[in-house]
Amino acid sequence: MKQYKYKINGNLYKVTVNDIDENNIATVEVNGTPYTVEIEKTVAPKPVTRPAAAPKTESGKPVVARPTAATNKYAVKSPLPGIILDIKVKVGDTVKKGQTVLILEAMKMENNIHAEKDGKVTAINVNNGDSVLEGTDLIVIE
Structure with missing residues (x-):
């Protein structure tokens, strides 16, 4: 009471x-x-799901995407090592300069990664949950 x-x-x-x-x-x-x-029932906010840990190979070594060879097309590169949380575009999408194309988690912070030029997405080289190194080509824009 x-x-x-x-x-x-x-x-x-x-x-x-x-x-x-x-x-x-x-x-x-x-x-x-x-x-x-x-009493009105309140709905709890849906928690954000993040990968528990970086994916590993059968031998136990972490899966890390390596930088790819340079091409004639423009590639959005990872500015720092981290884990891909969300990919905001699909192959074939048209993007504008400054548009967020993916979200990278690094040092427990979410970083919006933007396109640096207008164009069409021709390739996405990563998946959600992938660990990437600095300089890795993430998305190719033509």
Whole structure:
């Protein structure tokens, strides 16, 4: 049992919450008058899921994408080592300069990686959960 005192528009109310059952129905007394009150159920926010650890090969070594050879096309490169959290584009999408193309987690921070020029996505070299090194070609834009 919990008791509260509220002042609403200059009027004093003594509220006693007696019991709340599993269906979120509460028995409440306001200034001695009993009421049955249904308490609104709140929805907890959906937690962000992140990879528990970097993927590993059968031998136990971490899977790390290596930088690829230079091409004539422009490649969005990883600015620092990290884990790919979300890829925001698909092959064939048209992107604008400054548009977020993927999210990279590095040092427990999410980093938006942007396209540095306009173009069309011709290749995506990584997947969600991949560990990448600095300088790795992530997305190729033509």
